[in-house]
Amino acid sequence: MEQKYHICSSGAFLFIFIILLTVCLSIEAQTSGASRKLVGQKSPLVSQQHTKATLTINSFEKGGDGGGPSECDGQYHSDKTMIVALSTRWYNNGKRCFDYITINGNGRSVRAMVVDECDSTRGCADDIVDASKAVWKALGVKENSRDWGEMKVFWSDACNPSGKIIGRNPPLDQCNQENQSECCKRGKLYTTYKCSPQVSQRTKATLTINSFQKGGDGGAPSECDDKYHPDNTPVVALSTGWFSNRRRCLDYVMVYGNGKSVKARVVDECDSSMGCDSDHDYQPPCPNNIVDASKAVWKALGVPESDWGEMEVQWSDA
Template sequence: MKNQICSSIFVLFFFLLVRIEAQTCNPSGKIRGIKAPPGQCNKEKESDCCVQGKLYTTYKCSPRVSGHTKAKLTINSFEKGGDGGGPSDVTCKSVKAKVVDECDSTKGCDADHDFQPPCPNNIFDASKAVWKALGVPKSDWGELDIYWSDP
């Protein structure tokens, strides 16, 4: 009887862990693209502009960080008038060393975001200094598959 109880608890615990691990960050909504006023969409570094009427998926969450979470690193200028849109921030706190920033997946297609669409929820923007420090050849700068984990 004691073995059966222990086995049942183990199975229940195992399924709970599997369920927690399988939880994903699902889309939270959509926004409709608007046409940017002339000269307002910043196309620096091949950035996209919102398309009038197109629906864009938004997220209010980031993927769960595990030992091996996939993401994409993109290049961003972080300079005034650059392709970054609004000021950089990480978890709602401004940063002075503007080198890495989680791309906004909650909003877009407005003046604050240079009329660019919201990002997928696994995009991190990095400055040229980060790309250089990573040793990525300049010809490959732009978008890079990466993995991140908690230290």
């Protein structure tokens, strides 16, 4: 009888130990860093316009519930700063560090910087935008309301300047000014971008004019096919973000303007990230919202030649 009682006691002790260990691990997963909520490892794919998410609240201050310093910079941040942590997949191995995102909720929108990961492998759900108090206040959510702490929102990547370059005057007989092309000016600062506004079904853009012919203001052969293209061919160059590392090369887009539409082929990049050098014919960096089109596109849209140069349009992938 004594031996049987000893075995039962040991089994009960082991069972209680396993339960306690499970509880401890669960608590650790819920309180480490910006990692909270339910476990999940695959965040929904980021849409081209707005991605559904659950907005939660986090303190990135020292001693706050965020735990250690933010992963992007190894620093703490004030609750008054517009910052967020993103679920693991959206955080994308730190590729969104210091990028700004736009958050839409409660009838308002705010911009906040990504500074941390809400680790989906350690307790964070896979659809979380974990935000500072400043973000919640900017969205107009009151602290004593039932929405404070968790709310459904939409978010999207925001496009911000990547830097500036200092202009310099072009050498003699450089910088082709056909089609009213601008030449860089010495000492002037020009803004650069590595991104463009989000693409939608009808994306707003500025239509400009360019000659893709040899000797035209387009300069070198088109990047997609290393060829020149006559002015009577409907072709376009897209700003760097929309050009998307050549992913739209030789694809067709629809351009809508002046009450008409035209189908044109993407053959080149309108470089938003560089300019004012010989490779860019000493012209400034391209703005990040440009569809730079041949004369054929302008004609197809029925724009009088006297009005050629710049026009607000919309475009979409064909």
